[in-house]
Amino acid sequence: MDLERSPLARPFPQMPAIDGAVLRVARARYKNWDRADLTFAELAEGTSVAGVFTKSACASSEVELGREQVKKGTARALIVNAGNSNAFTGIRGREAVEQIMAQVSDALGCRAEEVFVSSTGVIGVPLPKDKARAGIAAVLETQPCDWEEAASAIGTTDTFTKAAGASAMIGETRVELAGIIKGSGMIAPDMATMLGYIFTDAKVEPAFLQEMLSKANDATYSCITVDGDTSTSDTVLAFATGKAGNAALSSWKDVGADAFYAALLSVCRELAQLVVRDGEGAQKFIEIAVSGAADDASARRVGLSIANSPLVKTAIAGGDANWGRVVMAVGKAGEPADRDRLSIGFGGTWAARDGQPLADYDEAPVAKHLEGQDIRIDVDLGMGDGRAVVWTCDLTHGYISINADYRS
Amino acid sequence: MDLERSPLARPFPQMPAIDGAVLRVARARYKNWDRADLTFAELAEGTSVAGVFTKSACASSEVELGREQVKKGTARALIVNAGNSNAFTGIRGREAVEQIMAQVSDALGCRAEEVFVSSTGVIGVPLPKDKARAGIAAVLETQPCDWEEAASAIGTTDTFTKAAGASAMIGETRVELAGIIKGSGMIAPDMATMLGYIFTDAKVEPAFLQEMLSKANDATYSCITVDGDTSTSDTVLAFATGKAGNAALSSWKDVGADAFYAALLSVCRELAQLVVRDGEGAQKFIEIAVSGAADDASARRVGLSIANSPLVKTAIAGGDANWGRVVMAVGKAGEPADRDRLSIGFGGTWAARDGQPLADYDEAPVAKHLEGQDIRIDVDLGMGDGRAVVWTCDLTHGYISINADYRS
Incomplete structure (x- = not known):
């Protein structure tokens, strides 16, 4: 099975010699x-x-x-x-x-x-x-x-x-x-x-x-x-x-x-x-920044719950600013959260604040952002000072092909 | 978006009237x-x-x-x-x-x-x-x-x-x-x-x-x-x-x-x-029976760790008796387990026992079993008396199509 070079690959960098x-x-x-x-x-x-x-x-x-x-x-x-x-x-x-x-x-x-x-x-x-x-x-x-x-x-x-x-x-x-x-x-x-x-x-x-x-x-x-x-x-x-x-x-x-x-x-x-x-099948690199959590560890767990959600990952693959799926992933994380204080944004644009969709939410810049390769999701829990940033990739047909269609 | 009837669907049953x-x-x-x-x-x-x-x-x-x-x-x-x-x-x-x-x-x-x-x-x-x-x-x-x-x-x-x-x-x-x-x-x-x-x-x-x-x-x-x-x-x-x-x-x-x-x-x-x-994109119904866990709750958590593993689910989709992925999912569950007491089987045939692949493992009946629609995975942790049975479906291109390719 020959895999194509990831579209998110980086060139090999200049590297220093290490004495010893x-x-x-x-x-x-x-x-x-x-x-x-x-x-x-x-x-x-x-x-x-x-x-x-x-x-x-x-x-x-x-x-x-x-x-x-x-x-x-x-x-x-x-x-x-x-x-x-x-x-x-x-x-x-x-x-x-x-x-x-x-x-x-x-x-x-x-x-x-x-x-x-x-x-x-x-x-x-x-x-x-x-x-x-x-x-x-x-x-x-x-x-x-x-x-x-x-x-x-x-x-x-x-x-x-x-x-x-x-x-x-x-x-x-x-x-x-x-x-x-x-x-x-x-x-x-x-x-x-x-x-x-x-x-x-x-x-x-x-x-x-x-x-x-x-x-x-x-x-x-x-x-x-x-x-x-x-x-x-x-x-x-x-x-x-x-x-x-x-x-x-x-x-x-x-x-x-x-x-x-x-x-x-x-x-x-x-x-x-x-x-x-180089995530299997990855087409998009996703940075998830969580703020306002009870503490930093809680923020990381919420971030990883979002990053591991197949529904969030497939939504990003499809270029869909589906903040409802982000709400779901926050809710299932098992961490302190309050639906009515939760805010969610994509690429610097808030889609929902304090538990409700924004009345004047402009989807155009978000749609544009989601067409790119580097995606940013912001989540503010509104609970405390805890922060974390986690990284993942989208979930695509490529992942299924690598792991199901081919036999090892 | 019109979805095809699941291949795992059951006919509507005879139902009793309920007085009141x-x-x-x-x-x-x-x-x-x-x-x-x-x-x-x-x-x-x-x-x-x-x-x-x-x-x-x-x-x-x-x-x-x-x-x-x-x-x-x-x-x-x-x-x-x-x-x-x-x-x-x-x-x-x-x-x-x-x-x-x-x-x-x-x-x-x-x-x-x-x-x-x-x-x-x-x-x-x-x-x-x-x-x-x-x-x-x-x-x-x-x-x-x-x-x-x-x-x-x-x-x-x-x-x-x-x-x-x-x-x-x-x-x-x-x-x-x-x-x-x-x-x-x-x-x-x-x-x-x-x-x-x-x-x-x-x-x-x-x-x-x-x-x-x-x-x-x-x-x-x-x-x-x-x-x-x-x-x-x-x-x-x-x-x-x-x-x-x-x-x-x-x-x-x-x-x-x-x-x-x-x-x-x-x-x-x-x-x-x-x-x-009726799981999104499901082609196979998977029953996972965990025994030998520290207790029943631990068995269920191990079972769900397997059932939620994208690598296990894609392996089943591909008809691959990949017990190594089951080992991985047991290991990451965060529950008491011991690699050297772990046994894994498919459809009634053990593939690995006590932490090692079986020397006389016959893959033929397992391959036959995995061609079917109803898949059984047995996991014996060898730790205690805890038991659980959990159910899931495989992870296929259909799941990606439903959740990424189409917009809601």
């Missing part, structure tokens, strides 16, 4: 294909690591192990397997991951727990150990590659290659950040798991890196949805090699901490939005 | 159409009433009033308006409902709070008072009609007319139950709200009728989903006229209480399933 991170790719041929499907990042000694993982109760062995590994705080390598998620494979799947960790730690002379492994692809088939072993052996011998090759090698059903870069000043020291991501639903254990990796040459203590990544996650990866389905393998890891020579960041009070966080947040936001821009 | 309930319909012309769209049920003095309503925080005035009215326990009339949901219409919408209650209570010589009103159709347009007033006047003058005419008049985007009947023995007395329902998503504030009404000639105390209806609701209406979207107007009401002459039922200990509940449950289950069978 070396990328390589190889062909393990986890599927019957001839492409790079094993990605290896070698990280300098002393690299800090942080991670956020799927909340799925049926997570893969990679996720189970990763959750424990990040607590130790240091990393020396990342391996990403594409074409086989190794999820729901029991003890055999776990053995395959442990084999990879052992092989790489032997080669690098580090501890096994410093080797992070992710896998994405078909579910229920144990990752073949022989292919993994040969692939690792090959990748250790190969020449380093650039960000685009690595970003491409971690992809599966992605229709374009996704990356984002940024820089920040920590005191007098300039630090760089580079991130790559794959995913074309939130979701889809078949092939569309979201895996994201951020590399920086900044020196950041592991606990503070985790704090910043978790905070950024709340405002970015946790604010996107394609179809509300959550993968068993979703993973975002951040690696800080410390090669830039800045004074180590260990708390929000440190000089440059805010600047670094702003750069991290911008990379995470761009990566998260790129996943939505 | 008289049905009439009229043309209020709430929309620009020439069909009966106002339904009136006149109920004998002393009729008990119970109700369950949408949990939406943005419910219509009809629902807000109805929630209070059922607490009083008696009913003399039901009015159902089709073509205008009167939702999100503020004070003007509420005035329209109160006008209907006053007009009908004047005509019948009863209290206004004994007149129940439901409305379904377009959102955000106050129900026109003049059309309502003329429609009520007309319906009071018209001849009684049969169940099929009433069931048809409450419909909107329904592609077939839905009803179910049953009987039960209370001691030596035979009592009858008759139910009608409309809905073709769970949902869709445009036109697809679920409204259900059950009439019986049994004598049942209001508090006990409410207890039985709430219990039946937990096992039927609360176990169906088309797209996970919840209407602002969903309502199910039960009316017991008491004309059968049985000794009044007031608790589970009464003779015949279990028999009556079984009949009520069967009517509710059939009505709920008929809504799924």
Whole structure:
């Protein structure tokens, strides 16, 4: 099944080099294909690591192990397997991951727990150990590659290659950040798991890196949805090699901490939005801004209820400013709301205020806005100060074709 | 937009007469159409009433009033308006409902709070008072009609007319139950709200009728989903006229209480399933049986997580026994689960047991089963004794066509 490049795709950006991170790719041929499907990042000694993982109760062995590994705080390598998620494979799947960790730690002379492994692809088939072993052996011998090759090698059903870069000043020291991501639903254990990796040459203590990544996650990866389905393998890891020579960041009070966080947040936001821009069947990118909620968490839940509503998503696909469906999605969110204080707008034009359609509602600018590719929905609950912005895409015949008409 | 009759439709059943309930319909012309769209049920003095309503925080005035009215326990009339949901219409919408209650209570010589009103159709347009007033006047003058005419008049985007009947023995007395329902998503504030009404000639105390209806609701209406979207107007009401002459039922200990509940449950289950069978774009009816959950409520939440998963629903549409997507949906439900105890089957054949695909899994009978119209998914969590059965339909191009391609 060949998928067309998403109409919402972005060109591959200029990316900074990250001192202390070396990328390589190889062909393990986890599927019957001839492409790079094993990605290896070698990280300098002393690299800090942080991670956020799927909340799925049926997570893969990679996720189970990763959750424990990040607590130790240091990393020396990342391996990403594409074409086989190794999820729901029991003890055999776990053995395959442990084999990879052992092989790489032997080669690098580090501890096994410093080797992070992710896998994405078909579910229920144990990752073949022989292919993994040969692939690792090959990748250790190969020449380093650039960000685009690595970003491409971690992809599966992605229709374009996704990356984002940024820089920040920590005191007098300039630090760089580079991130790559794959995913074309939130979701889809078949092939569309979201895996994201951020590399920086900044020196950041592991606990503070985790704090910043978790905070950024709340405002970015946790604010996107394609179809509300959550993968068993979703993973975002951040690696800080410390090669830039800045004074180590260990708390929000440190000089440059805010600047670094702003750069991290911008990379995470761009990566998260790129996943939505490759949403299965997506024709329109939708930003939903919720204000006036009881608190920020409530605002996000209301936003995601709207973003996950098939009726809202199909309405946008059809260019229909159907604010009644937005009312419905607010109502079902299970959050504090009051019909008579609710206001809804599209593209900066209010359609309904305080629980009633506007008498002088002018649909013309709204109809024009909905013809575009970038759609904005504003919802004011009129309850409190809680705010959130979430992102999704429309629901089209393309989604049905990808997920129903073709067999995996 | 003319919709084709659902391939999952059922013929209209034989229905019993209910002593003490008289049905009439009229043309209020709430929309620009020439069909009966106002339904009136006149109920004998002393009729008990119970109700369950949408949990939406943005419910219509009809629902807000109805929630209070059922607490009083008696009913003399039901009015159902089709073509205008009167939702999100503020004070003007509420005035329209109160006008209907006053007009009908004047005509019948009863209290206004004994007149129940439901409305379904377009959102955000106050129900026109003049059309309502003329429609009520007309319906009071018209001849009684049969169940099929009433069931048809409450419909909107329904592609077939839905009803179910049953009987039960209370001691030596035979009592009858008759139910009608409309809905073709769970949902869709445009036109697809679920409204259900059950009439019986049994004598049942209001508090006990409410207890039985709430219990039946937990096992039927609360176990169906088309797209996970919840209407602002969903309502199910039960009316017991008491004309059968049985000794009044007031608790589970009464003779015949279990028999009556079984009949009520069967009517509710059939009505709920008929809504799924008219799900927008549905080509397949899906029953999901969850066992081994921590408790029954947890089992239902896991079942609904599967039933609401676009990836599971599109897999079934494509005839794909994709148990990996079921694993994903179990994992994201937020309920106690353990990947290594999870078993999944289709049509009576296990595909995966205890967290791993079956070595001798025979896909042939599963593929055959998935070619049919009635699909069964079994999920055993292996955690406890909790069980639930939920029902949904597949997600097809038809759903997208109905909700995106056509404008309301």
